[in-house]
Amino acid sequence: MLKKILLSLIFGGIAVFSYAPFHIWPLAFVSFTGLLWLTADRSKKQAMLLGLSWGIGYFAAGIHWVYISIKQYGELPALIAIIILGFLILYLSIYPMLFAFLLRIANRFAGQFSFKQLVLLAPVLWQLTEFLRGYILTGFAWLQLGYSQLDSPLKGYFPVLGIDGVNLLLTILCGLFVYCIKTINSKTPKMHTLSAFIALLVILFAPILFNNINWTKANDTRSANFVLIQGNISQSIRWTKEQLNKTLQTYTKLTKQNFGKDKIIIWSEASITDYEINQQSFLQYLDNEARAHDSEIAVGIIDYRFGENGYQSNGYIYNTLLVLGEKESYQYPTINRYKKHHLVPFGEFTPLESVLEPIAELLNIPMSSMKSGEAKQPQLQIKGFKFTPAICYEVILSNLMWQNFTPDTDFLLTVSNDAWFGDSIGPKQHLQMAQARALEFGRPLIRSTNTGITAIIDPHGNIVKKLPQFETGALSASVSPTTGLTPYAIWGNWPYLVVMALMFISLFIKKRL
Known part of the structure; x- marks a missing residue:
């Protein structure tokens, strides 16, 4: 199990190289595919540990730079800055842990490594936990997986479905890939595997057609x-x-x-x-x-x-x-x-101020108190x-x-x-x-x-x-x-939400895939 935890940590950490300034976008697929592969058939406790370790690797590599503002400009001792950063990383890692836990307990709707689990359930649960990460305590939506795809074929989906839609499609692609690998030598009908592989290619390369569409013009x-x-x-x-x-x-x-x-x-x-x-x-x-x-x-x-x-x-x-x-x-x-409407927690305002104020006074940490527009x-x-x-x-x-x-x-x-x-x-x-x-x-x-x-x-x-x-x-x-409007500018997240709803409903269709 220790080897799997370390592997999960690595899978989480390599995702940072899919973002700027590295732009190695395929690593986002490798990272999330690794998370799916490791957690899909684990026990509840094992899945939670693997999800937590993936999150620690992901956020430790992705937002380590927060230490600079805490230490250098917050004028705090290095040890205190490291502890605060550690708590932030641990807190954010709760969301991948929650994803892995929910994926495991939802086996009543989808069997291990089934099409439903990997292609329908996992993407929906991931979007749910990402939504929570973006909204609890006003949220911290930094480094959503879809941002890594600005140089990939998925770029064409941004004007149509927005960042949330690209996130969803990326996780669907990862699920399709794991499903194809798991079923290629199994008793699953070959037509199912072939259909999944074709769907993977269609989703990945269909947006190339969008590149010829000028949604707006100068x-x-x-x-x-x-x-x-x-x-x-x-x-x-x-x-x-x-x-x-x-x-x-x-x-x-x-x-x-x-x-x-x-x-x-x-x-x-x-x-x-x-x-x-x-x-x-x-x-x-x-x-x-x-x-x-x-x-x-x-x-x-x-x-x-x-x-x-x-x-x-x-x-x-x-x-x-x-x-x-x-x-x-x-x-x-x-x-x-x-x-400014959306204020940054702790930087511009203090969430749970009545609870945290005594701690801040004890550690001599200044508290922020801006108001939202x-x-x-x-x-x-x-x-x-x-x-x-x-x-x-x-x-x-x-x-x-x-x-x-x-x-x-x-x-x-x-x-x-x-x-x-x-x-x-x-x-x-x-x-x-x-x-x-x-x-x-x-x-x-x-x-x-x-x-x-x-x-x-x-x-x-x-x-x-x-x-x-x-x-x-x-x-x-x-x-x-x-002038002109992209589909996203017109409808916002509504098409994405419709797709999510259809995927959720599909989980209750009894035909087993």
Whole structure:
């Protein structure tokens, strides 16, 4: 059993190489196929252990970079940082463990290594546990298996079924593969094995046909002139009082160098490291400068709204993206702004605050207390173009962006500060997930970050221009918006949910496969 646990750990760990920056997409299939193979015929306890070890390998390899933000920027001792990271990995590993457990106890609906178990039950259960991972305590939906397939034949499914649909198809393919291998020399009728193999090939290569479909088309009669400012301010000094003026000077200098007619200038998330109410003079100055040069600027800033009892109590803190340089002069609080809705647990708010606060005080760990904006907010309007915005982590939440997307959206816009994760694979993974959003909606995606990776992504999910990480600079590009709608933009997750429902119903059909 120990050998199987170690093998499961390895199968989980190798999945990291299927994502950016490695892009060895077949390893995602190898990883999940290994999990299925090892757990399908185990006892309940064995299945749980194997699922847990797979999860530990998967998340230890995939999100080890969280240690950087905990240790370096959380200013915690290395041992405490390792313990916190370990608990996070262990918590996330509960979901693969739950999957393996449910797969084992559901044998009443499907026999071991049967078609029902591998191709119907396992994918449905995996999607269920992934849903839970994405929503409990607001969720942590990082590294869904489907993101690894942006360079694979499955890429064509993104505009049709979205990331959840690609996840589902990947697990179905793994189930078909295991079923074919297990039945090729068994008493199972050869026609069943052949049918499964044909289904595998059809699912894998059918999206090649989608590559010839242009779900959206560029509107060449309109063009937006973007300038994305990458300030490259180290996270260790960003929020110090001594650095604030230097940060404003850096962003202002780069902005002035790129002013021009109809320019759309995008600063990164929380690029102004102070409360908006404290920076009224600077914002009014920047607003006037932008208007004088016929430019508009989207600025990331923290908005502290006054509470009933004054500045320091009962206030509301929002992670905000606002627009300067419009026809009407800036006057706090402006309407044309976006407030981040999906906050990062522990980074921006503390779940179970009443329970965890005493522990945090004991360990001298600061607690976060931001507030969420509305789930559905108006489009940001900049220089006559409409943007569906997302701040940092939100860009990995396709359903949230779908709620805010409208048929007349011109661009997707995301701002981020990935300085938290240093020179690790984290920012590369983040960029890859942003690429998936452009592909799903068939819209160019504009991404401005503090330390990188600042990029322009085309409607097909390809990076057409980017700045190197950890360099101060401005990325300029003229980009045409697109018109038309992908199936995913129209229906969102509904087709995927219909497929899931049909698969679930099929489990109760008594014919044994």
